[in-house]
Amino acid sequence: MKKISLFVLLFCFASAPLLAQVNTGELRLTLTDPSGHGVESSVVLSNEANQYFRRLVTNKDGNITIKTLPYGVYSLKVEKESFASVATSFEIRSAIPVEQTLQLVISPVSTVIHVSASSSLIDPNGPSSIMRIGSAQIEDKVDSLPGRSVQDLVNSQPGWLYEGNAVLHPRGSEYQTQLIVDGVPLTDNRSPGFGPEIEADDLDSISVYTAGFPAEYGRKLGGVVELNTTHQPLSGLHGQLVLGGGSYDTLQSFGQLQDTWGKNSLFASASGSVTSHYLNPVVLENFTNKGTTADFAVRYERDFSPRDSFNLSVRHELSRFQVPNELLQEQAGQIQNGDNFETIGTAGYQHTFSPNLLTSLVGMVRDNANDLYSNPLSTPIIAFQKNDFREGYFKDTVSFHHGHQEFKAGVESDATFLHEDFSYTITDPTQFDDGTPTTLPPFIQSRPDLEQSAFVEDLIRLGQWTLSGGLRWDHYQLLLNQNAVSPRLSIGRYLPSINTVVHASYDRIFQTPSNENILISSSGYIQSVDPQVLKLPVKPSEGNYFEAGASKSVAERLRLDVNVYRRDVRNYADDDQLLNTGVSYPIAFDKAVIYGAEGKLDLVHLGKLTGYVSYSYMVGNVWFPVTGGLFLGDDVNSALTQLSGHFPDSQDQRNTLRIRFKYQLMPRIWLAAGLLSGSGLPFEFEGSPDDALAQYGPDVVNRLNFDRGRVDPSLSVQASLGATVYKSEKINSRFQIDGDNLNNRLNVIDFGGLFSGNAIGPARSFSLRLNTTF
Structure with missing residues (x-):
């Protein structure tokens, strides 16, 4: 376990900074x-x-x-x-x-x-499409397995797609999602197998972007998810306690306390969970899949005056889990354990110079450790990984209001000090190329990842028109040293006669590669693993995003959002595995073209009925040649000779449908039901169907179409029942029971994924949840 560093403590308690407001x-x-x-x-x-x-x-x-x-x-x-x-x-x-x-x-x-009261069903001054998840939806959310409550909420929005282990992919992008937590960006992989999560119960609202990005955002732009934690200053002591549990021996808890006195506010939260279904299993039997998570956070805010605000927070998160086995690995007695530990300290200061001018400073230091351990019975390889990084982040922004304009400019600097430690021992040489060494000394290397940026943006309202324009400069230095300038433009037009906003946006993007195991993929260690090696520095992705769409309000009861989009990306980012381990590293292809359409119909209220229907259509193609990454053995020749042609993006699920409706039976009791359906992801399997049967069993293989190279369509039906069991002026206690995959279909999420090469969704399962606020 990596302890909080003295540097983090000194930074947090000696600085004088604030709440970093983004959008x-x-x-x-x-x-x-x-x-x-x-x-x-x-x-x-x-x-x-x-x-x-x-x-x-x-x-x-x-x-x-x-x-x-x-906004x-x-x-x-x-x-x-x-x-x-x-x-x-x-x-x-x-x-x-x-x-x-x-x-x-x-x-x-x-x-x-x-x-001057008016409807707020659509935003008449919104220049682009933004999906919002508010306090009501967070409160009534379907209970999630540990480690993925935020991911499940984001995945309910059109344009987002799961691969195995709750890895989110917005509009076909691989590992290019960033979370903005109270204004501070986290650009590393935040799925359960890579990083601890912030519990959704700790949030007040979520904003989801897949286009029309403000120039303030950069580095990871497949999708941006803003998380705003709960910190409304209520006088006196208030809090929340959530207890839950259900199938797969799952137990979960969350607690929060807040107190406001004078100009001071103090917030504290803690959560914990255990389950026997932490990651997606690779076979129906759900072998070796226990997991434990915990999260602790403290936040202090002080308003020195109406012009000066101060904020300080510390958060510590951890997860420990087993990596699910295939059939052959379970028979051999394999046990692989992973863990993640993270400590984040943030501080910020905000000063209002005048009613039209404000500046905000924010800083963050965090330590992150990611480990993988294998027992001596592991097959075909015993792998060990002990990676960690320390990150220091700083941002300064200035906001200025003048007439119909909202101007904002800022600079940011991010320094991440990477450390990688990896070793292996092969226990089944028949699974590898001839000549692959059965064991090697550990690979240990450290290196800084230095990134800086500056931006300017302006939001202009001219009658029924709204224009958002911005310019961003980025500098990236790790294996390469590159600069980029990215213009952004969004425009919206409100049509009051039909209560509709039409909008269009253009985003020039510059995305830095994932730093997960990027050092080993470019090191001399790899020549020892296999003398036939191709190493190409992984270049940042550059491209152009286009979107057009509309939002319409119907009778103040329905809201319809539709969008069409296209993404053209050079040096398209992807990932691959080192040998047959859980070690993933970044690669890149020449280009990708991703296009599609999305629609969501929100029923805000029709009597006692509320809910939504969303649909996504996406086509993604990726073109050779390879432009970055690590390739061994036979893959070297393929990378050197495959110079043209294209193949489906690994997230190329053509059709995705999501439905959920809620009906208020009586003032204190409600029912909800919904479904999630997908047409299936593409896959590649180098072995024969007999090999697949030996590793995964007939039930899984029967859900694969080897002729089409596609997983069969998925369908999961959900239902919920909620009731207010106690309500007074100061206390509100709500009970909820959720059922997932009630049709009990074997849903294969993807085949050939990370760790053991397969991911299966949960079978029929149930959960109970008691939420008390006071």
Whole structure:
């Protein structure tokens, strides 16, 4: 276990920084009575487009500051006994706080005063498509297996696709997803087998981008997922406790406490889980698949004044798990264990120079360790890996509002110090090329990955038109030293007569390679493994993304989003394995062309019914030759001679359908049902069908179409039942039971994936969940 470093502690407790706002802002609300004195009152804040809903209470002076609000138009309702209710709306469009003062009017009868109130079902000033996952959807989410609660929520959106072990792939991209956690980017693989996750119960909202990226984003641009943790300043002590469990011996828990006094707020959370189904098994029997996760976080915020804010947080996460066995490996007695440990310290400072000018500083230091251990009975290889990195990150941004413009500029620097340690012993030489050494001394190497960037962007509103333009500069230095300039442009037009926003976007992208085992793939160690080696430096991906689409509101009950897109990428990023181990390393092909269409129909409310239907169509092709990566033995000749032609992208699932609807049976009881269907991913298997039978068994092989090279279509039916079991002014307790894959179909997710080469979805399973807030 890698302990938190002294450097992290010194950075966190000696710096004076804040909350790093990216595409979020804040509302500063003051409520007064007719004489101008502050009024403590209930406040309901909602945004149907963002799926955001919060019921809050102002302090005794009538003040409340609501932070990390995703951009959009919000509805605000104020209710206070003896006063007329007030309904109004406001817009969040930048990091500069929105200040509103509302004076309540004494009313002897039931009265509602509307102050420019409007619908928030669509964003009339949105220049691009953004999928929002709000507090209501997070609260009612289908329970997930440990390590993938955030991934499951993102995977519910059109354009996203799972391969094995909850690795997310947006619009065909391989390992090019980044998470933005409270404004701080994490660009490494965050799937259960590679990095611990932040529990979804710890989040207030999620914003998902697959096009129309602000220039502030870079380095990993297959898709961007903004995670905003819960830290609304509620007076007094408040908290949440979640207990759950179900099939596969799964137990999960999450707890959160927060307290606000004066200008100070303190937030603490912890979660833990155990399961016997941590990764996707490779055979139906689910051999050796136990996993344990834990997460601890503390956050402190202080508003020194209306102009100065300070933030400090520390988070420690870990996971320990077994790697699932194939049939032959289980018979041999193989045990492979993996673990991940991560400690993150962040700090930031925000200063408002004027109502139109704001600056924000944020810094992060984190330690990350990723290990793999194999017992002596492992076959065909005993593999050991002990990788870690230390990352230091800094960003400074300035936001400026002028008339109809929201201007933002900034610089960022990221230094990641990589360390790799790998060794192996071959136990079954028949599975490898002749001459491959059965054992080698450990490979141990360290090297810094240095990346810097700068950006400018401007959001302009001209009547019913909204234009977002930006320019980004990136520098990347690891195996190569490269610079790139990336323009971004998005434009939207609101058509009020049909309540529709049409939009189009262009993104020039520069994506740095995955740093997972990138040092070993370019080292002299590989010549010792196999004298026939081809090593090509893995170049950053460069390309052009195009999207056009529309969002339409129908009768304030339905919202329809449709998009068509195309991605043209040079040096298209992919991954491969070293020998037959769980060690993955980056490779690249000459180019890729990915295109498709997506649609989502949200039923916001039709009586007691809510829900959505989404559909994705995607075609992805990748072209030879190979332009980067490591190749051994026979693969060398293929890489050198295969100079033309193309093949399907490994995420080339043509049709994906997702459905989920919820019905409120009575005020405290609801039912939900849905399904997930996919037409199947492509696969390559070098052996014969008899080899596949020996490794994976007939049930799995019967779900493969070797003639087409495709996994058979998948279908999983879900259902949920929820009930409020106790509700008072201060306590709300909700119970939920979920059933997954109720049709009990053997769904092969992919064939030929990471670790053991296969991934099977869960069989019919159930889970229980009790969520209490106070």
